[in-house]
Amino acid sequence: LAKTTQPISMDSYEGQEVNITCSHNNIATNDYITWYQQFPSQGPRFIIQGYKTKVTNEVASLFIPADRKSSTLSLPRVSLSDTAVYYCLVARGGKLIFGQGTELSVKP
Amino acid sequence: GAVVSQHPSRVICKSGTSVKIECRSLDFQATTMFWYRQFPKQSLMLMATSNEGSKATYEQGVEKDKFLINHASLTLSTLTVTSAHPEDSSFYICSARREGANTGELFFGEGSRLTVL
Numbered sequence: 036l037a038k039t040t041q042p043i044s045m046d047s048y049e050g051q052e053v054n055i056t057c058s059h060n061n062i063a064t065n066d067y068i069t070w071y072q073q074f075p076s077q078g079p080r081f082i083i084q085g086y087k088t089k090v091t092n093e094v095a096s097l098f099i100p101a102d103r104k105s106s107t108l109s110l111p112r113v114s115l116s117d118t119a120v121y122y123c124l125v126a127r128g129g130k131l132i133f134g135q136g137t138e139l140s141v142k143p
Numbered sequence: 144g145a146v147v148s149q150h151p152s153r154v155i156c157k158s159g160t161s162v163k164i165e166c167r168s169l170d171f172q173a174t175t176m177f178w179y180r181q182f183p184k185q186s187l188m189l190m191a192t193s194n195e196g197s198k199a200t201y202e203q204g205v206e207k208d209k210f211l212i213n214h215a216s217l218t219l220s221t222l223t224v225t226s227a228h229p230e231d232s233s234f235y236i237c238s239a240r241r242e243g244a245n246t247g248e249l250f251f252g253e254g255s256r257l258t259v260l
């Protein structure tokens with residue numbers, strides 16, 4: 036499965052837009068890009084998935100350039116409750132391999 | 144949304160004993176479930192893929208005799224940590240795939256924290 040690389044940590048303030056970029060240089064044609072959120076001592080929660088261009092749902096947007104070697108998760112107007120670890124994964128078939136994740140800290 | 148439940152959420156046991164963790168898909172049938180382990184401040188590590196009615200598939204480096212997985216029904220998978228030792232203390236998380244969901248969408252349980260004394 037394609038390895039993903041993302042920043043270890045990020046800081047933001049309430050109300051700001053946060054963009055977390057992930058690189059996945061070895062992504063294959065049939066792979067999807069998926070993002071998860073995890074709070075301490077809880078299981079991860081699915082945020083969004085995309086294949087190319089832009090995907091938007093009620094909580095986030097996912098931007099994927101044409102070469103698909105990277106993706107950017109965009110969280111609009113974050114709040115304190117968005118403080119969590121965000122994982123970028125490349126999904127192939129049913130198996131998900133988690134990388135190190137980005138620890139997002141939202142400050143008042 | 145789909146719900147996956149784990150039990151127990153916390154367990155403390157003595158070294159040498161065995162501990163069973165249950166993972167249930169409450170509102171859908173799951174032919175495939177996945178078991179992960181997570182140490183403090185680390186990412187999730189996939190341990191094995193649990194297939195209903197057949198043997199589990201273990202990731203490289205995971206001892207199948209140490210971590211027994213049984214997926215006897217479409218809604219229940221169990222992980223048994225046999226002869227647990229302090230180094231087995233970890234956060235164990237299961238997940239399940241629901242038919243019709245996105246390719247990369249798994250539903251995760253709340254996790255089970257195992258502490259071996």
